[in-house]
Amino acid sequence: MITKFDSLFAGHVDMENVGYAGTAVNDRRFDNDHLMTAFDKGEAIAKVLDRCGFDTFWMAEHHFQPEGYECIPNLLLFNVHLAHVTKNIKFGCGFNIAPMWHPLRLAEDYATADILTGGRVVFGLGRGYHTREVETFGSPMTDQQANREMFEEAAEIIFKAFNEKSFSHHGKYYDLPPNVPYRGYDLKDLTLVPRPKNLPVECWQPIQGGTERALDFMAKHHIKGVIGGGVAEGGVMDKVMIDYQAALRRAGRETELGGDLSVGFHFYLADTQEEAIKAASGFYEENVKMFGPLRLHRGLSEQQMLDIADPKRAPNAGLPTLKDAVKQGAFLAGPPEQIIEQLKAVEQQYPGLERIGVSHPVGTPQKVVLEQLEWFSKEVMPAFKGRVEAAVPAD
Numbered sequence: 001m002i003t004k005f006d007s008l009f010a011g012h013v014d015m016e017n018v019g020y021a022g023t024a025v026n027d028r029r030f031d032n033d034h035l036m037t038a039f040d041k042g043e044a045i046a047k048v049l050d051r052c053g054f055d056t057f058w059m060a061e062h063h064f065q066p067e068g069y070e071c072i073p074n075l076l077l078f079n080v081h082l083a084h085v086t087k088n089i090k091f092g093c094g095f096n097i098a099p100m101w102h103p104l105r106l107a108e109d110y111a112t113a114d115i116l117t118g119g120r121v122v123f124g125l126g127r128g129y130h131t132r133e134v135e136t137f138g139s140p141m142t143d144q145q146a147n148r149e150m151f152e153e154a155a156e157i158i159f160k161a162f163n164e165k166s167f168s169h170h171g172k173y174y175d176l177p178p179n180v181p182y183r184g185y186d187l188k189d190l191t192l193v194p195r196p197k198n199l200p201v202e203c204w205q206p207i208q209g210g211t212e213r214a215l216d217f218m219a220k221h222h223i224k225g226v227i228g229g230g231v232a233e234g235g236v237m238d239k240v241m242i243d244y245q246a247a248l249r250r251a252g253r254e255t256e257l258g259g260d261l262s263v264g265f266h267f268y269l270a271d272t273q274e275e276a277i278k279a280a281s282g283f284y285e286e287n288v289k290m291f292g293p294l295r296l297h298r299g300l301s302e303q304q305m306l307d308i309a310d311p312k313r314a315p316n317a318g319l320p321t322l323k324d325a326v327k328q329g330a331f332l333a334g335p336p337e338q339i340i341e342q343l344k345a346v347e348q349q350y351p352g353l354e355r356i357g358v359s360h361p362v363g364t365p366q367k368v369v370l371e372q373l374e375w376f377s378k379e380v381m382p383a384f385k386g387r388v389e390a391a392v393p394a395d
Helices: 037-051 075-083 103-116 144-163 212-220 238-250 273-294 302-307 322-327 336-349 366-379
Strands: 004-009 056-059 090-093 121-126 203-206 223-227 261-269 331-334 355-359
Touching: 004 037, 004 261, 004 366, 037 056, 037 075, 037 366, 056 075, 075 090, 075 103, 075 121, 103 121, 103 144, 121 144, 144 212, 212 223, 212 238, 223 238, 261 273, 261 336, 261 366, 273 302, 273 322, 273 331, 322 331, 331 336, 336 366
Parallel strands: 004 056, 004 355, 056 090, 090 121, 121 203, 203 223, 223 261, 261 331, 261 355
Antiparallel strands: none
């Protein structure tokens, strides 16, 4: 039963000339003053979500993007700030990219945020997908096997640090603690100071390909999964839902289908579906332009990934359309009653699913995002009677 509604903000600034015929992704450049507006935009969204009874506000960690799509480099720092200008909403790390951190620095920073916000920050881990980011920080991305190994080892260390009063780890990428003398004794173990106040730490991870190895790793460490709705296509991935349930079963846990998962959708409300598609098509296309060449949009051919970078060729290259995405259930568009009907169908098919994410493609202006989230909260969310009502702070 759907009881919680979340929203995601990747950190995109307002931008003009969006869509396949608009400015090419690699040609976008914003000055520092405009890039900084991602923080004002995030704060404005957080305040609306808090007032409107959403459960968790997810944001993304990214680096080195003068193009303006993902401009928040430190989620935990930003989340501590946002917790002090809101009342109830939680803040999800969607996601801290483990190969770009030393795992113990990440564990320490999360523990600090957990304590300072009274448990309102939700932990999240990812492997990354931008070579410019991960490789610049000295970790593998083009070598996917090494990236996976490093991610898994870092996650193992983080969970040890969270859950054990003292720990050690000696692996391929990390040797903790190093074999050195310290103040009259030989160093054998470490203690995270401070550890999180709220244990066990709830952790989420994006599910993209959903390999058996990845899902079994998640199940082993009690990591919950996020499907779609951000850089990836939105909507339910039935095979992944089934495979994740099977991984939990192999780990000794039985859940209803959809349990320990969140499904994300992009959405746009309007009086009719046709109006919604017309209004949101440019934003949808901008999202595909940004993430398709990073192989995060299923079905693009090699030629299309070249064509999408050329505003003259892209409109006639047979690229994905919002109309098709709406038809496939990946994008929610139309009047509130139609979106309620679609989500009720998802709820019926996946009885264990409790959490839905609704958000907007990169490039959607702040004014539109705020108006749409408010409308969604008033006319869609109340239809889900099991929803946990959040206390609404006074104006």
